[in-house]
Amino acid sequence: MRSGGCAVQQALTVEAAGVVKQAVVLAKRRGHAQVTPLHVVNTMLATSSGLFRVACLESHSHPLQCKALELCFNVALNRLPASSSNPMLAPPHSQHPSISNALVAAFKRAQAHQRRGSIENQQQPLLAVKIELEQLIISILDDPSVSRVMKEAGFSSTQVKNNVEKAVSLELCSQSSPPHKKLQRKQPSNSTALFISSHHPK
Numbered sequence: 001m002r003s004g005g006c007a008v009q010q011a012l013t014v015e016a017a018g019v020v021k022q023a024v025v026l027a028k029r030r031g032h033a034q035v036t037p038l039h040v041v042n043t044m045l046a047t048s049s050g051l052f053r054v055a056c057l058e059s060h061s062h063p064l065q066c067k068a069l070e071l072c073f074n075v076a077l078n079r080l081p082a083s084s085s086n087p088m089l090a091p092p093h094s095q096h097p098s099i100s101n102a103l104v105a106a107f108k109r110a111q112a113h114q115r116r117g118s119i120e121n122q123q124q125p126l127l128a129v130k131i132e133l134e135q136l137i138i139s140i141l142d143d144p145s146v147s148r149v150m151k152e153a154g155f156s157s158t159q160v161k162n163n164v165e166k167a168v169s170l171e172l173c174s175q176s177s178p179p180h181k182k183l184q185r186k187q188p189s190n191s192t193a194l195f196i197s198s199h200h201p202k
Helices: 003-009 014-030 037-045 051-059 063-079 101-116 133-141 144-152 157-176 190-199
Strands: none
Touching: 014 037, 014 133, 037 051, 037 063, 037 101, 037 133, 037 144, 051 063, 051 133, 051 157, 063 144, 101 133, 133 144, 133 157, 144 157
């Protein structure tokens, strides 16, 4: 992999790194020389309960619409040139796809965006900022190749991004708000109860 890509990959959170690793496996299986944003999106769509797929379903609630999106991304991957007709027969040194420039750019956008959004992160070097999966999704949706496929399937990258940001905001609000304390009605003391009964005869 490219040294720049490796350096940025080390700044991914465990969840985001897991997605990228699956995308690398996908690229390797298809015989692609590089891991692109298309591979990452295809990987995220395969997770039924993942944030990206849920955000897409909020834009188009019908499951068949998401199925169409999967097919469109699959077609886009099929259009990418394969480094070998049979990945299993390729030389060992060529079995490790590199990170494409487009994906490295997406990593850097995610880092920059996350750094701006946190005062704590602003005090750290850029490469020390850990990229959350949410920021990775948002930055990948800005990639032209991803936006083009989304549009072909009838989805708006902007709308899906808004859905992701809304989900993150709701999660942050729920984490920051203190648990609601149940209001308990104060029971009258024995002396108060006696006073009430003496002044209100049956």
